[in-house]
Amino acid sequence: MLPVHPQRSTSPWRLAFAEFRKNKLAITSVIFLFFVTALCILAPWLTSWDPVKINIRFINKGPSAEHWLGTDKGGRDIVARLLYGGRTTLWICFSISLIVTSLGTLVGSIAGYFGGRVDSWLMRFTDLVLIFPFLVFVIVLKAIFPDTGISIFIIVVSILGWGGTARLVRSKILAEKENEYVLAAVSIGCKPSIIIMKHLLPNVITTIIVQAILIVAGMITVETGLSYLGFGVPANIPSWGNMMSDAISPEVIKNQWWVWLPSGILITATILAINFLGEGMKDAFNTKK
Amino acid sequence: MSQSKQSVGAPLLEITNLKKHYPIYGGIFRRQIGSVKAVDNLTLTLQQGETVGLVGESGCGKSTAGRTILRLTDPTEGSIRFEGQDVTSIRGEKLRQLRQNMQMVFQDPFASLNPKMMVGHIVSEPIRNYNRIQEKALTEETMQLLERVGLPAEAYYKYPHEFSGGQRQRIGIARSLALKPKLIVADEPVSALDVSVQSQVLNLLQDLQDDFKLTYLFIAHDLSVVKHISNRIGVMYLGSLVEIAATDSMYRSPLHPYTQALISAIPVPDPLKRKERIVLQGDVPSPANPPTGCAFHPRCVHATAICREVRPQLHQAAPGHQVACHLYTT
Numbered sequence: 001m002l003p004v005h006p007q008r009s010t011s012p013w014r015l016a017f018a019e020f021r022k023n024k025l026a027i028t029s030v031i032f033l034f035f036v037t038a039l040c041i042l043a044p045w046l047t048s049w050d051p052v053k054i055n056i057r058f059i060n061k062g063p064s065a066e067h068w069l070g071t072d073k074g075g076r077d078i079v080a081r082l083l084y085g086g087r088t089t090l091w092i093c094f095s096i097s098l099i100v101t102s103l104g105t106l107v108g109s110i111a112g113y114f115g116g117r118v119d120s121w122l123m124r125f126t127d128l129v130l131i132f133p134f135l136v137f138v139i140v141l142k143a144i145f146p147d148t149g150i151s152i153f154i155i156v157v158s159i160l161g162w163g164g165t166a167r168l169v170r171s172k173i174l175a176e177k178e179n180e181y182v183l184a185a186v187s188i189g190c191k192p193s194i195i196i197m198k199h200l201l202p203n204v205i206t207t208i209i210v211q212a213i214l215i216v217a218g219m220i221t222v223e224t225g226l227s228y229l230g231f232g233v234p235a236n237i238p239s240w241g242n243m244m245s246d247a248i249s250p251e252v253i254k255n256q257w258w259v260w261l262p263s264g265i266l267i268t269a270t271i272l273a274i275n276f277l278g279e280g281m282k283d284a285f286n287t288k289k
Numbered sequence: 290m291s292q293s294k295q296s297v298g299a300p301l302l303e304i305t306n307l308k309k310h311y312p313i314y315g316g317i318f319r320r321q322i323g324s325v326k327a328v329d330n331l332t333l334t335l336q337q338g339e340t341v342g343l344v345g346e347s348g349c350g351k352s353t354a355g356r357t358i359l360r361l362t363d364p365t366e367g368s369i370r371f372e373g374q375d376v377t378s379i380r381g382e383k384l385r386q387l388r389q390n391m392q393m394v395f396q397d398p399f400a401s402l403n404p405k406m407m408v409g410h411i412v413s414e415p416i417r418n419y420n421r422i423q424e425k426a427l428t429e430e431t432m433q434l435l436e437r438v439g440l441p442a443e444a445y446y447k448y449p450h451e452f453s454g455g456q457r458q459r460i461g462i463a464r465s466l467a468l469k470p471k472l473i474v475a476d477e478p479v480s481a482l483d484v485s486v487q488s489q490v491l492n493l494l495q496d497l498q499d500d501f502k503l504t505y506l507f508i509a510h511d512l513s514v515v516k517h518i519s520n521r522i523g524v525m526y527l528g529s530l531v532e533i534a535a536t537d538s539m540y541r542s543p544l545h546p547y548t549q550a551l552i553s554a555i556p557v558p559d560p561l562k563r564k565e566r567i568v569l570q571g572d573v574p575s576p577a578n579p580p581t582g583c584a585f586h587p588r589c590v591h592a593t594a595i596c597r598e599v600r601p602q603l604h605q606a607a608p609g610h611q612v613a614c615h616l617y618t619t
């Protein structure tokens with residue numbers, strides 16, 4: 001169809017990818033995260049143990065051939081709970097990151113591109129969201145409505161969490177729009193929506209992606225922290241945070257390492273890997289040839 | 290395609306007393322404490338098909354003038370008429386339609402192309418913005434444009450970072466031609482390029498003018514660049530025109546002391562023809578705080594009392610030769 005054959009052109013994205021591939025730590029992290037995510041998603045097919053149902057005959061048993069990492073105080077298989085718990089936690093954190101990034105990008109890019117009064121109103125609103133004590137809000141909400149489920153948790157945390165991304169995107173757009181190609185876009189008749197989506201966002205998207213990735217890691221901390229304290233995911237749903245809250249008594253910490261050590265290691269490793277991935281992407285995108 | 294009704298005999302572009310002042314904010318309350326008078330009382334007329342060179346030192350407001358004329362920034366005062374139609378304050382879709390007729394070639398060949406876009410898409414985007422055209426026809430048209438500006442058709446599939454400064458400027462030129470505009474403001478299109486490449490790009494612009502029936506406002510900070518391409522030359526100092534004349538008249542008999550200094554600064558190869566170089570004293574004053582009267586008076590050897598108090602207006606000193614200087618107002 002095309003008159004001339006497209007050569008393999010070195011698009012800026014391809015260059016960044018080539019750079020990223022040189023970073024061993026980042027690549028290892030990607031592979032690790034891929035496996036963890038895949039195992040969690042495939043949990044129902046990988047283990048036949050029920051992560052929720054109480055099994056009185058197997059309470060607090062150490063690792064065995066049947067239960068590789070033993071069982072918890074409800075007699076539930078730790079491996080099954082790790083996988084199903086990862087499903088919950090990762091799903092929550094990805095969703096929050098996605099919503100937070102979308103909202104933040106929308107607000108930040110509109111404020112940054114239009115500037116002036118639009119900018120000052122949007123940023124006042126953003127400041128309001130930023131200073132809102134969101135942990136306190138989540139805890140109070142949970143205290144008043146103990147039955148709030150996962151979706152409410154995702155929505156509340158997202159709605160209160162986009163401020164940082166909005167500020168970041170705004171400052172990036174403000175700097176980027178000084179380039180003459182934006183003026184050129186105006187002069188060739190691009191509408192503001194096109195200028196933002198086709199010209200500005202592709203040039204700041206790398207920062208946004210890195211930020212989104214770091215938000216996932218941050219949200220894992222929030223989920224585990226809140227659930228540990230009993231204010232996060234409802235106790236009857238397995239999540240990494242709820243598994244950590246099983247280790248709240250010194251008795252368990254001293255005598256039943258299998259209840260908290262595997263989940264502790266998995267959570268830490270996942271958060272670290274996400275950060276390495278984020279840093280690796282940042283470096284790859286920032287290398288100029 | 291054109292929306293405007295051309296009234297008979299009207300010049301393509303008529304700029305009257307154009308001003309662009311940027312506010313300066315300061316103090317604790319970020320109140321306006323002054324303004325940068327980037328363009329101050331610019332009056333200029335462009336006839337269909339001619340090239341007017343606009344020359345002046347860095348910071349004298351050339352780019353701002355070009356951008357304001359193309360309505361890329363809003364003028365503070367004055368009027369802009371395009372083909373007889375007042376376009377000073379049109380906005381929205383009306384302004385967007387007008388943009389088809391007036392395009393810009395930018396100063397910086399690196400910053401003026403979106404680094405994340407394929408060259409083909411950069412050049413075809415203007416057409417895509419106005420016309421519903423079939424993808425295949427658009428690709429073909431774009432490749433023809435690329436070839437017309439001296440690039441291979443395969444450039445379509447490459448990215449800006451794969452090209453040199455001169456080639457990038459050609460890409461920018463192709464983009465500005467895509468809509469077949471009537472007016473092109475070329476903002477120092479060659480000043481960022483190697484000297485060896487400059488004349489190639491200048492020649493290209495000259496060829497394109499004939500092919501596309503273009504009118505150019507050609508901005509440069511150096512008289513020698515615009516000499517061969519311009520029919521008329523305007524000299525700017527601190528936001529306004531101090532002299533405008535046909536190119537040969539300007540070179541033969543420059544009237545304004547500032548123009549005389551600029552012309553004497555052009556290197557002449559023949560040592561016998563070399564005149565004494567007039568070296569300007571002092572620096573360019575800040576456009577935020579311009580001198581009273583004639584803005585040039587602190588640097589002018591002919592300055593008298595009236596120069597410090599009364600701002601000279603642009604007036605006819607010889608046929609087709611206008612100057613803003615008290616030396617010629619008798």
Ligand SMILES: Nc1ncnc2c1ncn2[C@@H]1O[C@H](COP(=O)(O)OP(=O)(O)OP(=O)(O)O)[C@@H](O)[C@H]1O
Pocket residue numbers: 311325326327345346347348349350351352353354510576
């Ligand atoms: N957006 C802006 N806000 C405030 N001041 C500005 C802005 N753009 C330009 N100026 C000021 O207006 C004056 C004229 O700038 P302009 O870029 O038009 O000069 P120029 O003649 O094109 O110079 P150059 O040869 O360096 O390109 C300068 O003093 C500049 O600092």
Ligand code: SF4
Pocket residue numbers: 545546547583584585586587589590591592593596601613614615616
């Ligand atoms: S008006 Fe006076 S100061 Fe200004 S250029 Fe003429 S002689 Fe010099």
Ligand SMILES: [Mg+2]
Pocket residue numbers: 351352353396476477
């Ligand atoms: Mg300029």
